[in-house]
Amino acid sequence: MGATPPLSPLAPAAFPDLPVIAGVSFATAAAGVRYQNRTDVLLVSLAPGTAMAGAFTRSTTRSAAVLDCQTKIGGDPAPGAAIIVNSGNANAFTGRRGAESVQAVTNAVSEKLGVPVARVFSSSTGVIGEPLPHERIIDSLDDLTAALSPDAIATAARAIMTTDTFPKGASETVVIDGQAVHIAGIAKGSGMIAPDMATMLVYIFTDAAMDQAVLQDMVSALNRTTFNCITVDSDTSTSDTLLVAATGGSGIRVTENNVGFMEALRRVMLDLAHQVVRDGEGATKFVEISVTGAASDAEAHIHAKAIANSPLIKTAIAGEDPNWGRVVMAVGKSGARADRDTLAIWFGDMQVARDGFVSPDYDEARAAAYMKNQNLIIHVDLGLGGGTARVWTCDLTHGYIDINADYRS
Amino acid sequence: MGATPPLSPLAPAAFPDLPVIAGVSFATAAAGVRYQNRTDVLLVSLAPGTAMAGAFTRSTTRSAAVLDCQTKIGGDPAPGAAIIVNSGNANAFTGRRGAESVQAVTNAVSEKLGVPVARVFSSSTGVIGEPLPHERIIDSLDDLTAALSPDAIATAARAIMTTDTFPKGASETVVIDGQAVHIAGIAKGSGMIAPDMATMLVYIFTDAAMDQAVLQDMVSALNRTTFNCITVDSDTSTSDTLLVAATGGSGIRVTENNVGFMEALRRVMLDLAHQVVRDGEGATKFVEISVTGAASDAEAHIHAKAIANSPLIKTAIAGEDPNWGRVVMAVGKSGARADRDTLAIWFGDMQVARDGFVSPDYDEARAAAYMKNQNLIIHVDLGLGGGTARVWTCDLTHGYIDINADYRS
Known part of the structure; x- marks a missing residue:
């Protein structure tokens, strides 16, 4: 990548204040996957009981990490979960070596955090077709594990950027039965944006307690009118991934009939989708x-x-x-x-x-x-x-x- | 349109020498349709017996001239035919007034040349959505009729240009039964190029004698692997028109089994299609x-x-x-x-x-x-x-x- 492009004229004034989501902690590291002197790896730890839902690119040349996530997404929430993300290299069209890299990284995270490998989700974004130097990510796991913190979501939003000119975040709070339930999300994306299922890398967290199936139905439905309705350049990524994690940390159960929660989740998804367009490569309108x-x-x-x-x-x-x-x-x-x-x-x-x-x-x-x-x-x-x-x-x-x-x- | 763009680096060295096609004559005029001080109207007169075939855009918002050509294309060759083309205004999305302009222009050409209006084909290219000042075209018909000449095809290629940086021509000669049969064609096109049936404005003339149905089948088949296989910007024009005229002036009859002629026609069509891409707006490769x-x-x-x-x-x-x-x-x-x-x-x-x-x-x-x-x-x-x-x-x-x-x- 050449010189850093200037800040998009459509960027929001500042990164928003995002609420802490009980049951989620973040850590970032500068592992030198491709770029030097910038954070490029994100680790997210999710408490036992966290339900995970997702939506992924429909590209027939989708990346090894996407294929791996798709096999894991419906799993049992009991043991908790983890997300490991790198920027700088998409690990797409890297054949058998690509799948081996995903296994190596997710196995290492599984051991380090004590969650089953079937609950470790990974994403990679950046250049297509180059082998992922996954040992650099694995080498950074000790530091990442030690640094995990519930209020590091803003640095998390920066670690997943590639050609993005600003980090993207959005949140909503819904009051249910007199108690606050929070939703906070981050996204990256700027070019190769014409999602055909989900888009780019998007991670949304809520402390609502939800059945996995209810969460997945809600996310799939909302995705159709949010991320699937944006386009920067008509080019669909090999890596598009949306993951939504419901930790249950608020103690409040959300069911499929909770219109208020669904509307709040829709606003967070739409806000992040709009921010991706506002950071469209070269965009001025x-x-x-x-x-x-x-x-x-x-x-x-x-x-x-x-x-x-x-x-x-x-x-x-x-x-x-x-x-x-x-x-x-x-x-x-x-x-x-x-x-x-x-x-x-x-x-x-x-x-x-x-x-x-x-x-x-x-x-x-x-x-x-x-x-x-x-x-x-x-x-x-x-x-x-x-x-x-x-x-x-x-x-x-x-x-x-x-x-x-x-x-x- | 702003300043004239510089000559495409992919332009051919020179406009080719095109053979005279017996039964075809050309005239151009500077009618001031939109541009000043450049030729912008082309009149083509075609001898009695000329078979006409065509292919047209499949856009649902196609122009009035295209709709008119489509109703006329299968008609009886006996009385000959005429083609009238203007650049600078596409007469597309101009509603009832657009259709009235086509009628006014084709009626005037019909009277002037003594061919039935059902045999007068028209095309317009340029800006979409502005009424066509058709009286300027009609006012130029006396001069055009007086100037008709069989060897003015090079000036014809210039008169139909809009953002094109070079005029486009191609020809082939096939020997059938020991006698030469000629094909010569011209095209315009540079942007809004993703033909979905035919492309831009293309006019090809041959002195072969052909049945209308044989000519149409050949043109439709060849169109699929020539003009329908080019794209500059994925945007499909409202005005794409390909007309092929077989005058019979050589006295040589070409049937559907003449592989040599069909191959020559394919080469002319592909050459013109490639020239349109080589003049793609801003193209360097x-x-x-x-x-x-x-x-x-x-x-x-x-x-x-x-x-x-x-x-x-x-x-x-x-x-x-x-x-x-x-x-x-x-x-x-x-x-x-x-x-x-x-x-x-x-x-x-x-x-x-x-x-x-x-x-x-x-x-x-x-x-x-x-x-x-x-x-x-x-x-x-x-x-x-x-x-x-x-x-x-x-x-x-x-x-x-x-x-x-x-x-x-």
Whole structure:
């Protein structure tokens, strides 16, 4: 990777204050996996009884760590669990050696923390196709174990970064039966973002007590309208991993009918998903694509993704050009049903097109002024049915090319 | 559009010498449709008996001119035909007014040349969503008709350009029964290139005598492995049009069994398709993606398109980085079948990966040196079956963003 890119102009003012989650502790180390002089390994220890749910990339070339997590995710919560993450090397497309690295690392964590290896989840993020120097991670485990602390989540968020320009965190507190239940999560992700199941590396912790199956159903459902609705560059990672851990440390049981908790978890997931887009490689604009009136929700999602992934739309947004003709183009190419003569388009609350033609109220100067905003909403109504979708993306700028033309140099 | 972009480094040395096609004459004019002081209208007159075949965009928001061509394409060749093309305005998403413009222009050409309006084909290319000032085109018809000449195909190729940096032409001559039959074609296209049926504006002329149905079958079949196998930016135009005219001027009849003619027509179509990629907006590299060993030809095509459209691969190529891990990523996300452990990748004739791991012979310095070539071949073998595909694309550079961030300014 070349020089560190400058902080995204869409970054939040500061990393949020995240609550301590009873039953979770964190430690980070600078193991030199690829980068020197920065933390690149994260160890998370989870108390006995912690239920784990997850969602993973559907890539057919997914990484050894993802394959390993997928076999373990439904297991018995009784003995607790651990998560070990490294940045700098994705351990993807590394064949048999990749699987051996995952085994070596998870075995070492299992011995060190006294949890069964079937409860040790691992993730790797960084360059694809290079063998993981897993002995460096194993060598750092003594220091990591000694350093475990319940209030180190902010340093944890930094240790998992690659091309990210800011660490990503979000939290919610829900009151259930008069008692506070907390949710706190961290994420990394900036490029190769077009999740097709989960996204990037995301770890969310709650002190709610939950059945594994209830937690998994909730996470799978929420994933569809949060992480699966963002895209930076249409490229789907080999390593996308979302893990959600419910420790039970609050003593409060959450069931599938707890709408308040589910809504809070949704807000944490959506907040982290939006932060990934806000740190999209080279991004200068945060864009919501809202599609209504499609023949179905699925077709609305196809239209929204076609708009969000169009390089011509993304470069027009970068150039602050209200080029709504390119939105027509993207709807036309998406493959989902559309009728040119019932199509309407809004930029913000300005209708720019309707009934297959430019809107009679269209004012190019006003539209151009709107495009100068950092947060933009493009709304398309297809006039066909009740299908809706929302997708979030960013613009395509010179910064994206700077970052990706010399990622490995 | 901003300042004229510099000539593509992938441009051919010169516009080729194209043969005169008996039965075809051309004229161009500077009608001021959008640009000042450059030719922007092309009129083509085609002799009685000319068979016309075509292929068109499958966009659901296709332009009024495309819709009109599609209704006319199978008609009786007896009265001859005409083609009228303008650059600068696509007359797409212009509703009822768009259709009225097409009618006005084709009616005027019909009267001027004395061919039925059902035999007047029109195309428009340029900005989407603005009404076409069709009276400027009609006003230029007297001059155009007076100027018609059989050897003006080179000026015709210039008149249809928009963001193109060079005019595109190709020809072949086939000897049938001891007599020469000629094929000559021109094309425009540079951005919004991911044809889903035909591409951009392409006009090919031959003096062969052909039945309309034979010509159409040949064009449809060849289109699948030529224009439908190129992509600049994954964005499919609303205006893609390929028209092929067989005038019969050579007096030589070509039937569906004439392999020599079909092969010559394929070479002209592929040459023009490659020239469109070589003029891809901002392109500095011409890249062939070759996929073998897929479960089917259709799945090979899906993999090849996923690789060719990946912004991460295209920026790596721009940066001359042999980042084959991103090829693994693109295969993984494509949706078509793949097995990580049977996947092999070559850059040129260098095997960089096999059996799900980096190749034992991989030499990063040699791979980096290969990436400095202007013409690159990326070959992926999936090790699953006999499916193959070839797709052509270009890199993604700062030039693409420069051109598209201020296209309308």
